[in-house]
Amino acid sequence: MQIKRIHHVAYRCKDAKQTVEWYGKYLNMDFQLAIAEDNVPSTGAPDPYMHVFLDAGMGNVLAFFELPTQAPMGRDQNTPSWVQHLALEVESMDAMLATKERLQADGIDVIGPTDHTIFKSIYFFDPNGHRLELSVNTATPEMMRKLDEVKWDMLNEWAQTRKAPKHAAWMHTSADAKKNY
DSSP: OOOOOOOOEEEEEEEHHHHHHHHHHHHHEEEEEEEEEEEEEOOOOOOEEEEEEEESSSOOEEEEOTTTTSSSOOTTOOOOTTTTTEEEEEEOOHHHHHHHHHHHTTOOOOOEEEOOOOOEEEEEEEESOOOEEEEOOOOOHHHHHHHHHHHHHHHHHHHHOOSOTTTTTGGGOOOOOOOOH
């Protein structure tokens, strides 16, 4: 078997209509589809829901469930809020910065741009508390080749030591040092 692509990624939301409108306004995602049932198709359990699907570009779909009879949604309190996030690639720095301005104009806190060497990102939260990242790729083929060469060594070292390997420390050095890649 070979995975063709991600069919959709689904998260919970507090309000399906608000979520569809927010993603349309700030991220230009078109509303594709709504499915509503009184029972869960896979289990048959009674649990009414609204399931909405948004176009995330190039055949990617972001979906949300509103579950009105369930307890209010929360998050994993044992995981820092910066860990679980959805990263979305945009076409340019100009597009990313324009989105940042739109978000901030409406009072939404935005972190960044953060320079990750191979991409630059901004971070913010949607109205449901989900952390989002918008990214612009900045990697050169040489950078990606060097990272590819060390990925298994880094993973194996991490598995043994649980300490950050230094094989790709060049990613976190000064801008002048990065120019060599």
